[in-house]
Amino acid sequence: MRTFRVELGSDAHSVHVGAGALDLTGRLAREAGIAAGRVLIVTDSNVARLYGERAGAALESVGFAPRTLEVAPGEQSKSFATLERVYDAMIAAELDRSGAVFALGGGVVGDLAGYAAATYMRGVALVQIPTTMVAQVDSALGGKTAVNHPRAKNLIGAFYQPRLVVADVATLQSLPEREFREGLAEVIKYGAIMDAPMVEELEHGLSAILRRDPVALEQMVARSLHHKATIVASDTREDGLRKILNYGHTAGHALEASSGYGNFLHGEAVAIGMVAAGKLSQALAGLSAAEAERLERLIARAGLPTAMPAGWRGEEFVRAMRLDKKRAGDGVEFVLLDRLGHALTRKLSFAEILAHLE
Numbered sequence: 061m062r063t064f065r066v067e068l069g070s071d072a073h074s075v076h077v078g079a080g081a082l083d084l085t086g087r088l089a090r091e092a093g094i095a096a097g098r099v100l101i102v103t104d105s106n107v108a109r110l111y112g113e114r115a116g117a118a119l120e121s122v123g124f125a126p127r128t129l130e131v132a133p134g135e136q137s138k139s140f141a142t143l144e145r146v147y148d149a150m151i152a153a154e155l156d157r158s159g160a161v162f163a164l165g166g167g168v169v170g171d172l173a174g175y176a177a178a179t180y181m182r183g184v185a186l187v188q189i190p191t192t193m194v195a196q197v198d199s200a201l202g203g204k205t206a207v208n209h210p211r212a213k214n215l216i217g218a219f220y221q222p223r224l225v226v227a228d229v230a231t232l233q234s235l236p237e238r239e240f241r242e243g244l245a246e247v248i249k250y251g252a253i254m255d256a257p258m259v260e261e262l263e264h265g266l267s268a269i270l271r272r273d274p275v276a277l278e279q280m281v282a283r284s285l286h287h288k289a290t291i292v293a294s295d296t297r298e299d300g301l302r303k304i305l306n307y308g309h310t311a312g313h314a315l316e317a318s319s320g321y322g323n324f325l326h327g328e329a330v331a332i333g334m335v336a337a338g339k340l341s342q343a344l345a346g347l348s349a350a351e352a353e354r355l356e357r358l359i360a361r362a363g364l365p366t367a368m369p370a371g372w373r374g375e376e377f378v379r380a381m382r383l384d385k386k387r388a389g390d391g392v393e394f395v396l397l398d399r400l401g402h403a404l405t406r407k408l409s410f411a412e413i414l415a416h417l418e
């Protein structure tokens with residue numbers, strides 16, 4: 061198991077990554093200073109079936125009395141209605157301010173339970189136990205929590221740091237292939253924006269990762285979370301450096317938002333967005349053609365899409381980009397690479413973006 065600290069002052073916390081870490085969650089929570097008896101596990105019904113019992117046993121083994129709330133799997137559960145169910149379960153479990161919420165599942169459960177933990181009694185301890193690739197390499201760390209408004213995703217949220225993150229890479233074995241590969245987009249992103257040697261290691265080690273070799277997974281998840289921790293520690297509220305984590309996301313979000321292109325998973329849209337950003341980086345920031353091609357090849361080998369969908373239309377794309385949170389007037393703050401492993405942000409006009417994508 062690999063362990064490191066996220067240095068966030070009074071919000072500093074530990075991250076543990078390894079096969080079998082789930083069974084140690086109780087002891088790790090005690091070590092992290094969670095003293096209460098009454099705690100709530102929030103999970104979805106898929107994850108409950110696979111890992112619910114083990115999580116409960118791990119907590120009971122050190123004297124916690126956990127209750128469990130199961131929500132329906134999927135994005136629909138990041139809703140006001142489900143949030144209310146989480147509060148109800150917290151009250152029914154008699155959680156007081158010394159209580160804790162354990163988010164066992166993917167990004168949906170993490171964001172939902174995280175927001176509930178941030179707001180219940182103005183904040184109770186939160187433990188993230190991510191079980192998807194997306195959650196293990198991205199959403200479990202960083203403190204972004206949210207539910208969706210019927211009109212906009214993640215509109216209602218809070219920055220709220222977990223007290224502990226426990227990523228058991230063995231849980232990735234049960235993920236469907238498409239969801240597994242989706243998460244690799246964010247892994248490749250860390251290499252692209254801040255760690256060129258990681259790109260090289262992914263090039264060599266990709267087959268072991270795709271076989272879900274436990275050692276390869278542990279190394280990859282730990283390195284990804286460590287990179288995210290470094291960036292988050294320097295910029296907890298996304299005013300500066302943290303923006304580079306959006307590499308591939310401006311075009312990716314536009315693809316996700318402009319309907320009619322088929323249903324991309326987030327990571328798949330980001331994969332296409334990273335290839336598009338690579339082209340822009342070549343044209344506008346000095347990224348070499350060879351490095352842009354290496355990234356594109358790696359993304360393709362990970363089984364992710366690289367090309368804009370057939371029949372995509374520029375004006376629809378711009379309409380979607382206008383809704384981007386990073387929009388500034390007639391353009392958007394875009395993340396580019398000047399070389400492999402190094403990112404910068406630059407304001408690009410929509411016209412400029414389209415000119416290089418078409």
Ligand SMILES: NC(=O)c1ccc[n+]([C@@H]2O[C@H](COP(=O)([O-])OP(=O)(O)OC[C@H]3O[C@@H](n4cnc5c(N)ncnc54)[C@H](O)[C@@H]3O)[C@@H](O)[C@H]2O)c1
Pocket residue numbers: 104105106107110133134135138165166167168169171191192193194195198199200201202203204205214231232233234235236239
């Ligand atoms: N807070 C952040 O910083 C951040 C970052 C990225 C994404 N997100 C959010 O995360 C959400 C997406 O997360 P996700 O991709 O993990 O989706 P998810 O939580 O919906 O999980 C995907 C599916 O996998 C199932 N599942 C979970 N773990 C499993 C396992 N080990 N084996 C088999 N099946 C399993 C779930 O039941 C679900 O059906 C989005 O709502 C997104 O907004 C948040």
Ligand SMILES: [Zn+2]
Pocket residue numbers: 246309326330
């Ligand atoms: Zn993302």
